[in-house]
Amino acid sequence: MRAYFKLIFIVIPVCIFTIPLINLVQPREHLSVETSAGKDFVYISNMLQEKCSDCHTPHKKTLPFYFSLPIAREIISRDIADAQNTFTISEEQLTGKQAMEPAQIAEIEAELQANTMPPLRYKAMHWKSFITNEDQQKVRDWANQHKESFQLKPIPLKNPFEPDPKKASLGNRLFNDKQLSADNTIACATCHQLDKGGTDQMVTAIGIHKQRGPINSPTVYNAAFNFRQFWDGRAANLEEQVSGPVNNPIEMGSNWNEVIAKLQKDPLYVAQFKEIYPNGINSQNIIEAIASFEQTLLTPNSRFDHFLEGDKNALSADEQKGYELFQNYNCASCHAGVNLGGLSFEKMGVKKDYFAMRGHLTKADNGRYNVTKLPSDLHKFKVPTLRNIELTAPYFHDGYTNDLSKAVHIMAEYQTGHVISSKESQLIAAFLRTLTGEYNGKPLRAGI
Numbered sequence: 001m002r003a004y005f006k007l008i009f010i011v012i013p014v015c016i017f018t019i020p021l022i023n024l025v026q027p028r029e030h031l032s033v034e035t036s037a038g039k040d041f042v043y044i045s046n047m048l049q050e051k052c053s054d055c056h057t058p059h060k061k062t063l064p065f066y067f068s069l070p071i072a073r074e075i076i077s078r079d080i081a082d083a084q085n086t087f088t089i090s091e092e093q094l095t096g097k098q099a100m101e102p103a104q105i106a107e108i109e110a111e112l113q114a115n116t117m118p119p120l121r122y123k124a125m126h127w128k129s130f131i132t133n134e135d136q137q138k139v140r141d142w143a144n145q146h147k148e149s150f151q152l153k154p155i156p157l158k159n160p161f162e163p164d165p166k167k168a169s170l171g172n173r174l175f176n177d178k179q180l181s182a183d184n185t186i187a188c189a190t191c192h193q194l195d196k197g198g199t200d201q202m203v204t205a206i207g208i209h210k211q212r213g214p215i216n217s218p219t220v221y222n223a224a225f226n227f228r229q230f231w232d233g234r235a236a237n238l239e240e241q242v243s244g245p246v247n248n249p250i251e252m253g254s255n256w257n258e259v260i261a262k263l264q265k266d267p268l269y270v271a272q273f274k275e276i277y278p279n280g281i282n283s284q285n286i287i288e289a290i291a292s293f294e295q296t297l298l299t300p301n302s303r304f305d306h307f308l309e310g311d312k313n314a315l316s317a318d319e320q321k322g323y324e325l326f327q328n329y330n331c332a333s334c335h336a337g338v339n340l341g342g343l344s345f346e347k348m349g350v351k352k353d354y355f356a357m358r359g360h361l362t363k364a365d366n367g368r369y370n371v372t373k374l375p376s377d378l379h380k381f382k383v384p385t386l387r388n389i390e391l392t393a394p395y396f397h398d399g400y401t402n403d404l405s406k407a408v409h410i411m412a413e414y415q416t417g418h419v420i421s422s423k424e425s426q427l428i429a430a431f432l433r434t435l436t437g438e439y440n441g442k443p444l445r446a447g448i
């Protein structure tokens with residue numbers, strides 16, 4: 001018996017010091033961060049992985065070694081369950097593949113500034129998890145940047161992407177060229193008509209041989225502001241997006257070799273490419289030129305932009321009421337930033353099951369899930385921009401409705417949990433119509 005007691009006096013202190021010591025020296029594998037997520041995010045992600053994700057990241061693969069010990073495992077599992085019931089950060093977000101929600105960023109900032117996380121019992125075991133001044137500063141800067149990007153802002157008059165004019169002009173020609181399709185019948189501009197708000201105004205797109213696609217064509221205007229491209233975000237940027245439609249059998253049904261062979265027969269293209277690119281016509285240069293053109297498709301000078309800049313008469317009294325409702329119903333928590341959207345993936349049907357109402361589920365309805373296969377991504381879509389919305393009907397990824405007030409009514413009910421009156425939907429729709437801007441100095445109107 002005495003020997004047993006003695007043993008406890010040895011075992012406990014040994015545990016108290018060895019577990020933290022092993023944790024201190026044992027290197028833990030971190031997920032690497034995509035470069036597109038930005039330099040500053042690398043620090044944030046490593047900090048979160050080191051100090052937070054043992055408890056807050058579901059299905060984490062690299063847990064501390066003592067997680068395999070019987071009693072420890074039980075205690076820790078309860079902690080993790082409690083932690084994840086209140087707050088989660090997915091692996092996709094840690095790698096930067098998926099953006100953090102603004103609310104998550106605000107919560108992380110709050111916990112770090114108050115120094116309430118990680119819990120003391122965890123810090124006692126993980127000496128590396130104490131929050132440093134540098135952590136607090138970096139998280140504050142990161143949160144401030146994001147607050148900035150989520151504020152509603154006018155489109156700047158000076159193009160922030162600074163596209164090369166020669167590349168953009170070549171891209172303009174390519175964007176309108178039907179030779180990019182297998183049977184020379186379809187150009188990018190067929191489905192993204194610049195005089196129809198950058199869309200085809202059809203429920204879902206129609207490609208070569210009159211084949212109907214599975215999903216509604218989003219606008220190309222202001223797409224350069226989107227954090228990723230496509231409804232499900234499968235392309236990281238405009239360049240990655242271009243090959244999609246060219247190779248898609250029901251859109252343009254072609255491939256780069258075929259397209260390059262056709263363009264090479266055109267002396268004007270050969271000369272135009274040579275002037276900009278020493279290596280002439282190739283897929284990379286075609287892609288860059290088209291993306292440069294798309295970077296010029298910005299629509300500043302909407303009435304709402306003038307309002308944001310301080311011209312209070314730019315909106316009528318009703319439109320201002322609509323804007324107030326838009327803010328009060330928190331529409332801008334998702335339709336945020338300069339593009340009133342395009343900054344995050346959000347579930348269609350946060351408060352109520354949209355797909356149960358609509359019926360006839362298709363693969364396209366899976367949304368982001370088709371890319372990640374994560375159950376939590378089912379029915380999530382890149383939030384569409386609301387700029388020029390009066391010209392881009394039908395609305396939603398499935399083209400469910402042509403009526404802007406109805407789209408607003410659905411959003412209020414399914415995304416915010418409010419069944420609003422038709423008067424309120426109309427006021428919000430009136431506000432949304434003030435988001436129509438100008439392209440190349442001319443107002444974007446239907447039929448120009």
Ligand code: HEC
Pocket residue numbers: 048051052053054055056079080082083084086087107108111112117118119122
């Ligand atoms: C040992 C596990 C553990 C670690 C590590 C940990 N947390 Fe937590 N966290 C919890 C638990 C348990 C809760 C829920 C109960 C509570 O609020 O104390 C929680 C709650 C939270 C909440 C929600 C608070 C609220 O009131 O809704 C946030 C945000 C959070 N943690 C952020 C962090 C951040 C940021 C880190 C890293 C700097 C971190 N946590 C590290 C266990 C942990």
Ligand code: HEC
Pocket residue numbers: 175180186187188189190191192205206207208213215216217218219220223226228229230231232238241242245246250251252290294382
């Ligand atoms: C047959 C019609 C069609 C053609 C042709 C077409 N697109 Fe699209 N475009 C679509 C559809 C439909 C989507 C949405 C697909 C999805 O999200 O899965 C889309 C998405 C996009 C997006 C992403 C916008 C966003 O907000 O996510 C861009 C940018 C774009 N197309 C540019 C182009 C370019 C450049 C070309 C020519 C190389 C082109 N499109 C050809 C129908 C078309």
Ligand code: HEC
Pocket residue numbers: 326329330331332333334335345346347348350381382383384385386389392394395396397398407408411412415416428
């Ligand atoms: C939780 C995030 C979220 C909130 C809150 C939200 N939306 Fe949306 N909104 C989305 C998503 C996601 C879509 C795309 C859904 C789809 O296509 O199935 C969308 C689509 C739309 C569209 C159609 C855009 C298009 O081009 O097809 C309109 C209009 C719209 N929202 C207006 C609003 C209004 C008005 C509010 C407030 C009453 C609101 N939204 C609140 C996420 C949100």
